[in-house]
Amino acid sequence: MTGSAALVTVLAVPLAGAAAALLVGRRGAAVVGLLTSALGVVAAFALAAHVFAGGLQRVAVGGWAVPLGMELRADGLATAMLLMTAVIGAGISVYAWRYFGADDHHDRHVHPVGPSGSGSTQWLFWPVWLLAWGALNALYLSGDLFNLYVTLELLGLAAVALVALAGAGAAAAALRYLLFALLGSMLYILGVELLYAAHQTLDLLQLRERLQPGVSVWLAAALMSTGLLVKTAIFPLHVWLPPAHGSAPAPVSAALSALVVKAGFYLLARLWLDLFGSLPGASVAPLLLGALGAGAVLWGGVQALRQTRLKAMIAYSTVAQLGYLMIALPLAGRVTDGAMHAAVLLAASHAAAKASMFMCAGSLLAAYGHDRIDALTGFGTRLPITATAFALAAISLVGLPPTGGFVGKFALVEAAVRADAWWAVAVVLLGSLLAAAFLFHALSRAFVEAPADTASARVARAPQLVALALALLAVALVAAGEPLRHLLAAGAAN
């Protein structure tokens, strides 16, 4: 299998899977979904192998050269994101299989939202989730600004539809999410058209060569960045995220928090490290983004501390964690820099840990019938697997050894110190203190003896084991530093 073939497979598998899942309907959708996930993982690793060995992989769609046609490229960064999506996504699929498969199987073990009245269409999770996966892959690989707009829309609508799975109660959250996403893409496309009008190309690399500083370029940069900030839920444009992620079904929350929000960050990094990085004085913008990131870390942390419900707390922790990624931008000059290395490590560890944590929240919700943190007493003895997963995920999110979160945080702080960006150092350390505060508080519930009367439902093992596997992945990423660095270096776009 050649590199380009692998690239095409990575794109085609989830989309084809989505079509198949929709075609076969309720009975077979889950099976198709799991099969697709497996293939997706294989394809992603195949492509990664090619990038690792052969560097940047490119495919000209329709055989047309840019600027008329569009080019799909797999560089180190894109490949890393693809791998992350594939592995975490597969885990989410397995969890969802036991979760939404519930009305086929005898035990409907984990159902946080209760009978939502739309039970009969829960299976639609599969085509929508696979389309979201396909959109993510397409987004990572796209080298064309307008194509990126289409992938963003595909991703956004898929995410909204997934939130809607939680039933009428989540309609408001989904609607807010959609309105924000629409606004974001409108601003983005406005910027794109300005760039096109001024440079007659939509291709990122070509654009970078032709880029002429000017008011229209700066305006375009501002508009596109704002649009992406909205979609990434970067403070202070984060308001849509906690309700949406907090009210969605567990596997959906996992997918949104772990993967979907990362897409916006990825594009911001592409824009400011690849495209606009060459502009004179362009270093100001990343600083601004970094400042927003700092705000996100602190605000998200404080809000998470104030939450009394587990899922809300986890959602705010996502707001904070996205801040770390933003902070990396001003510290990184290029996609291959140490800070970016740190950011990708953090992104991957957060993806694994956060997915696991939302899954744990789902299991706890099923066991206790609520997710009020203070009333989750004794879940350590009641759900030992979930408790272990939660603990490991928490350690990684706080950034304590031996986890991927720790290595990422260490690398980020190192990059900050090397850049003499002491503000960043302070924010990162403060952020991890906040994270420790609210996560350990939740964790300590596990050790409290539960009052005898607290009734709890039986919770199936399989979903808990998935959560544990992802948490262990977050731990295992402690060893990912070196391979990741090689990957980023090998696939450097230029």
Add this chain to the structure above:
Amino acid sequence: MSAQAWVPLAVVASSLLPGLIIFLLPEDRRGLRATLNLAGAFAKLALVGLMLWNVGRFQDYEARMTVLPGLDLVLRADELSLLFMSLSALLWLLTTVYAIGYLEDSPHRSRFFGFFSLCVSATAGIALAGNLFTLFVFYEILTLVTYPLVIHRGTPAALAAGRTYLFYTVPAGALLLLAVVASQVLTGPQDFVGAGYLKPFAEEHATTLVLLFVALIAGFGVKAALVPLHGWLPLAMVAPAPVSALLHAVAVVKAGAFAIVRVVYEVFGVEFAATLGVLTPLAVVASVTILYGSLRALMQDELKKRLAYSTVSQVSYIVLGTALLGPIATIGALVHLVHQGLMKITLFFSAGNYAETLGVHHVSEMDGIGRRMPWTTAAFTVGALGMIGVPPVAGFVSKLYLGAGAAQAGQWWAIGVLAASSLLNAMYFLPVLHRAWFRPQNGPWPHEDGRGRDAKPMLLLPVLLTALFSLGVGVLATMPWSPLEWAHLIMRKEYVGG
């Protein structure tokens, strides 16, 4: 990885694997659990013995793994690490025996012994850490795995203690992270070396180095319970007795002190640190801690609290010895690292026995306990006398060297501090002994369980052994392989220049 790389890894694994397996065991598999624990403990002891035997001959017991560019995890055995390693390995074995007896039918034993073993693994990692980064990593892991032990009982008091513990240790961790990153950026990859590696950077970065020193000492000082960073320690007394023993003698507090020794001797180098002018302040802090701890101990009626404050004070002997320039003080510090561990664990075991057998928790309840529990009380007496520094118990040797070291360093005031604290030690230990041996019993024991005269064998054996060791290392101090001799060995490496 060199030929002997597996040994340090095996030392860590010997407690890690049993720990992980134990987590999976159901509560009632006590036989298997005990077997695993003891097997691990003996294996570790054997491996440490092997390393002790060989470390003189080839130096490369080293396992290395690159985590980030220029950043390695290094496990390596040298004399200093083996000093601490052998202490914790030996005491782990005894504490395990003791804990099995102590927790016979309390809930969540699998959880307890699991974290207990992880705790020892982390300590092993700290002992064998070959560079600052590795030391930091295992130090943080130690924080994580001791937290569940502190809040093990799940009572509000335990949770509060746990909160306080994190409140001190997590910010300390953040500070250490910053310090480790800074030194990484400053010096690039560096392993611990005999006389420190920061000297070459003195010219342009003097102030940075001072700040670095302060950050490192503050970070490690939290676990070493340096005043004013000691607040978590007395509260942690809510944990079961074996945990207290572990915290105070084997793992946590010792890890802090050991880390400080590493920083002073093998990151900065004691002579360079002296030229930086950071040693005297450290000595002052240590002295304050020594006196403060002793004074507070004096006021405690609860036995474990009194012992806790005594720990605060005693551990700073190590720091004080480290902070005094000069070979003899160094020897005193290093040897006290071992001696204090032996004596303190004896005291905590005894306290545990009192609580377990008679429900005695307070000094005021101890009248006449010597007749009721002679063996335990004998052990307690040995430990107490040792703490005071009465020959020939171990404590005497370390205090002798510390005093002589102070004299050699010309820091006469330090001798005053030592004398004063010994006096205070006497003031808070002798009355206890007097009550125990010479006062008649007043009233019934709080919770007497009828079995036997003294504590049950599982609890008695370890305490007698540690008492015996405390005596032995004192009496046989000049024999080869004694902690004292080992400390001499290390000292020679440190003062190779002098």
Add this chain to the structure above:
Amino acid sequence: MTAEVQVFDAVLAVLLLWLGWRALASADLFKAVVQFIVFGLLLSLTWVRLGAPDVALAEAAIGAGLAGALLLDTLARMGPSGAADEARPLALTPARVGIALAVIGLAVLLVASVLALPARWPGLVEPALQQLSASGVSNPVTATLLNYRAWDTLLEIGVLMLAVLGVWILDAEPALPRPAPDPMLGLLLRVLLPLTVIVAGYLLWVGAHAPGGAFQGGALLAAGGVLWHLARPLSLGPSRAVRAVVVFGFAVFLAVGVAAALLGGGLLTFPPEHAGAIILVIEAAAMLSIALIMVALFVGRQRPATDPQAADTTGTQDTGAAP
């Protein structure tokens, strides 16, 4: 295509802005939506003036027609409580001053950058037209949509599909009580439906070399479908038949694209000699799906207003498009 501005254009532009504002600011949302529809029709006139007939067709059919129908339908379904809004919905309250200033600032910057752009620039006209012969069609817009940038279009159909999936995920809605279908409408239907089918087919066919194509044709078919629904209410839930049609276009498009890659051409790479046929096949398939999706977006999953129990079972009750 830079004919000098004529009076007509000036009037059109002014009218457009006025209608646009009315569509946003009228207190009565029904009025607002109607004005939005008219606005859309004027907009398609603008497209014609700007030499974009393909866009004009799409705008009229989709931007104005379908969107307008959806908006009106929603207002009708929500009833008075849903249609009510403040008397002066966009009045400049202190809280909105910031928004207004930001918007004005953006407008100024946009004007500045538009003025900064060169009066004439090459764009991609040359390459697009040079490659036209190899693209299999002679309408450059169709060539762009289905050949140069076919990957965009494939994903775009995915977006349409997602919209209907999203609608299906939501609870079924009670059908609106409708007046008995009057014979007039039935007659109209009998005339119009065949007509829409024929015209749609023509648009599809002509799209190869003149304005038109799958989206315009599909939209027209959808209009026919909506008419049908008005006469004989449908319920388009995720039944097997409906799903099959919905996924058809996307699946064919993807299959062809990947097949091209497997046959060594590369993703969505059509050999020039067959390109025309391939594009026609894709467009035909896409048109069917687009049409049904658009109708489904309008009709959605409905349950008879009489039977409240049906909510949970609708998904299984649905029996496709045929009433």
Add this chain to the structure above:
Amino acid sequence: MSLALLYGLAGIALVAMGLYAALAARHVLRRLLGLNVLGSGVFMMLVALASRASDSAGRPDPVPHAMVLTGIVVAVSATALALALLRRMHAHDGSPRLPEDRDDASDGPSP
């Protein structure tokens, strides 16, 4: 002044109007109208700008036209989904506004 400029400016005006409505309005349907007008403005600018680029035969640049076609379809898809959600929200909690916009709380998050 050329057609391109005239309609370009008109497009900008629409962008401004739509954006203001999308941000200022509280009724979700009005926000949606705003977003749609905003979109129309964006597309109008694009096509107007495209009409500046044309070859000797005066044939305009097809790529922006294709982009606008795609944009229109995407916009209507999103609108359809948004309207469906709006109806469910209204059916569920009886208001066509987002929670933070109810009972004339003019502040709070608004897209």
